[in-house]
Amino acid sequence: MAERVGFFTDTTVCIGCKACEVACKEWNDVPDDGFVFRATSYDNTGALGASTWRHVAFVEQDGRWLMSSDVCKHCTHAACLDVCPTGALFRTEFDTVVVQPDVCNGCGYCVPACPYGVIDRRQDDGRAWKCTLCYDRLRGGMEPACAKACPTKSIQFGPLDELRQRAEERVERLHAEGTTEARLYGADPDNGVGGTGAFFLLLDEPETYGLPPDPVVTTRDLPAMWRWAGGAALALAAGVAVSFLRRA
């Protein structure tokens, strides 16, 4: 197994150029899914989805303009992968999470399982799609297309341990310079998804960028769910038994 790799997206230096969105579309042959003027911001892709694997969020605030390029988090405990019934979703040798399009049967279970709303099904194609962290490029020894295209190094690719250390140092420097609102999002291996392979340096609460503030992998509670269902199954059996104990 190769070293775990990921993305560190430092939103403080994002300039909202969307080069990552374009590079991703081109390299991965992701189809056009429309350019919509949303009348809220400079965002014209809206959200991550089956055909938007990098999404640049724009938040205009008093005195500043927040931009952030969102992407699949490649969770340590990935709900999409856990719930996939066909094995189409798998964990690669780089510890990333990838869909095999030749296996996916479009059951759609991964879609509501993702706590970040990343993965989605393509209408015309019927299968689930999301960021592969450029699995093909990684296997060829190259960095993902979005990181390669990013002109400001807002998107940094590398071994996850190294990225986490670099990010800690960046936050310390920003705090020392007076940007006390800088915080890391997803870097903590003890969070509800066991830490994410793609994490972020944000300047405001995660929900401001459309990110869940405290996501949790739904399958954490699966043993309890099976127990409750087992109890209900026994109650059903008891109900049937009582109904049939009568003499008529």
Added chain:
Amino acid sequence: MPRRRDEMVPDAEFRSYYGQPVIKQPLWHEPHMPAYLYLGGLSGAAGAMAAAARLTGRDRLELAARMAAFAGAGVGTVFLVAELGRPMRFLNMLRVFKLTSPMSVGSWTLAAHSGLTGVAAGSAVTGLLPLAGDAASVASGLSGMAMATYTAVLLADTAVPAWHEGMRELPFLFAGSALASAGAAVMLTTPRALAGPARTAAAAGAMAEIVAGGLLEHRLGLVGEPYRTGRAGRLMRASRVLTLGGGLLATVARRSRALTALSAMAITAGALCTRFGVLEAGRASARDPKYTVVPQRDRLDAGRPASVPGR
């Protein structure tokens, strides 16, 4: 200011990205998905009833239960396959077995249950292999218990707030609804003098469905709101009225064919409203970022961030 998470507090304050959803809505369609939930539940509970009828020597009632169990599984499977983005690949469901995926567990359960109810029904119709038919009928009682309840885990094992937080109540709601549905179908297809257990099952299931539905709507705090408001709220209220009426009628349905039919139809309509209502509540809770953000923000503000112990 601490936020109380009950219906007395109207709108919790929270921030979002232009009011957009954080998670994706379940993309399962109507009527496919709720129809499958109903039919799968009916088939499962009918399997349990067939097994009980076999063990207590009620041949005529067992015949009706076997046929209901087989029909529910058969038609339900068609809805399930049609729901896939790539229906031709439905056999990929049996490519692996994963305990972490309720849909994988459910696919294998459905395969086993369909096979058993198919053998039981086939034997009953043709008169061939009566011993195998009886054995399959009894075994379908076990697969049926799983069939009637796994779908609750299927929904709860998502990031959809109204479903995930309903992990305790949903299995009992679905089990009760399944028992009521199967009781209704079997009492409708069994001579009245022999359908006593089916009427009891229908009434008991209806009561369980009403109690579990009430708990689901009122014990979840903020994320229970989607079960009480909008289209989902209307469906859940309709379900309660129909199920209560049908369940009460079932207790007197022995008196006439018309009462039996009325009771069975009301229970069936109530069970369908329940399944459509639960799907709609899930969609509504995913659509509004409030239900995702507020509980998570409360957790952080209380200093109790989520973690995954033991993994």
